[in-house]
Amino acid sequence: MTDEKAMRIRSRRSFLKAGVAALGGVGSFHWLRTRRHDDGVPWPLRRVLETNEQLAREYFSASHLAPTFPESMVSPPRENGGEGLSRDFDIRSWTLKVVSSVHSRRLELTLDDIKRLPRVEMVTELHCIEGWSQVVHWTGARLSNLVAEAGSDARYVGMETPDGGYYVGLDIASAVHPQTLLCYEMNGRELTPEHGAPLRLATPVKYGIKNIKRIGTVHFTNTRPPDFWAERGHDWYAGL
Numbered sequence: 001m002t003d004e005k006a007m008r009i010r011s012r013r014s015f016l017k018a019g020v021a022a023l024g025g026v027g028s029f030h031w032l033r034t035r036r037h038d039d040g041v042p043w044p045l046r047r048v049l050e051t052n053e054q055l056a057r058e059y060f061s062a063s064h065l066a067p068t069f070p071e072s073m074v075s076p077p078r079e080n081g082g083e084g085l086s087r088d089f090d091i092r093s094w095t096l097k098v099v100s101s102v103h104s105r106r107l108e109l110t111l112d113d114i115k116r117l118p119r120v121e122m123v124t125e126l127h128c129i130e131g132w133s134q135v136v137h138w139t140g141a142r143l144s145n146l147v148a149e150a151g152s153d154a155r156y157v158g159m160e161t162p163d164g165g166y167y168v169g170l171d172i173a174s175a176v177h178p179q180t181l182l183c184y185e186m187n188g189r190e191l192t193p194e195h196g197a198p199l200r201l202a203t204p205v206k207y208g209i210k211n212i213k214r215i216g217t218v219h220f221t222n223t224r225p226p227d228f229w230a231e232r233g234h235d236w237y238a239g240l
Contacts, residue, residue: 066179066204066240069123073135074187079194080128083228084166085214094162094198100150100220107150111184111198117141120181124204126211127240129229138202140183144176151175151220158225159201162216168201169225169236170210179204182215207238 096114098107120142127133143157151157157175160167174180180203184191191197196213203211209229219225230236 064205066124069125069135071123071137074123074137075134077136077186077195078132078134080130080208081213082194084161084163084212085193085196086163086165089162089193089214091193091198094216096199096215097217098146098150098220099217100154102154102220102222103150103152105150114141114182114184114199117145122179122181122202122204124179124202126202126204126208128208129234129238136202137187138181138183139185139188140181140199140202142178143180143182143201143203144178146182146218147172147176147220153222154220155222156220156224158217158219158221159212159215160217160219161212161214164216166212166228167226168210168212169227169230170203170206171237174203174205174239177203177205205240207240209234210238 094111096109096111098109100106118141119139121137121139123135123137125133126136147154147157151172155172157170157172158167159170170180180201183196183200183202184198186192186195191200193214196215199215200213201211201215224236227236229238
């Protein structure tokens with residue numbers, strides 16, 4: 001057999017193998033696409049996300065702090081994500097509603113109430129699931145203050161914007177993490193409407209999708225709360 005003939009045979013075999021692999025990929029995609037959906041995604045993918053969540057939970061520790069950075073590394077804040085930020089929002093009428101289904105308790109707090117809590121500042125990195133990150137100077141109060149006030153014995157914390165257009169869920173361990181803040185300042189200035197004024201969440205142990213802007217309601221519960229992006233195929237835990 002000549003070298004040229006051998007090369008033609010190998011080329012045909014490679015082409016056939018590539019074709020079989022492509023057909024297999026198409027078949028796998030079709031199989032996956034036709035599986036029963038669980039919380040917005042095919043159940044095999046949901047099982048993968050649940051495994052990732054379990055690994056993240058086991059790794060997580062309240063003593064494990066996200067890295068902090070010098071002030072010189074802070075960059076102008078990037079606007080990203082407008083869900084729940086309705087344009088007709090009146091900041092003057094805003095109050096934070098705190099609801100505990102565990103203790104049947106309700107609170108309503110003003111921004112001044114939040115500012116009277118111990119002031120905390122941190123310079124940490126905000127990670128977006130889109131792949132970018134930036135260093136931000138956050139100022140606010142620890143969410144653990146509200147947990148102590150109204151959420152003791154709760155397993156989860158749910159948050160949503162005043163219009164209900166965006167909502168997140170947190171496990172209680174992440175909520176009481178010392179770097180999880182209710183923020184009213186960003187890079188030394190009051191929050192702008194685009195960045196969640198008057199109050200947003202900053203938690204560097206989670207991806208940006210958990211850092212909800214313009215919090216309207218905080219709900220302490222023992223039932224895992226819904227989450228905007230988890231319903232659209234992302235990991236509910238979204239831990240770093």
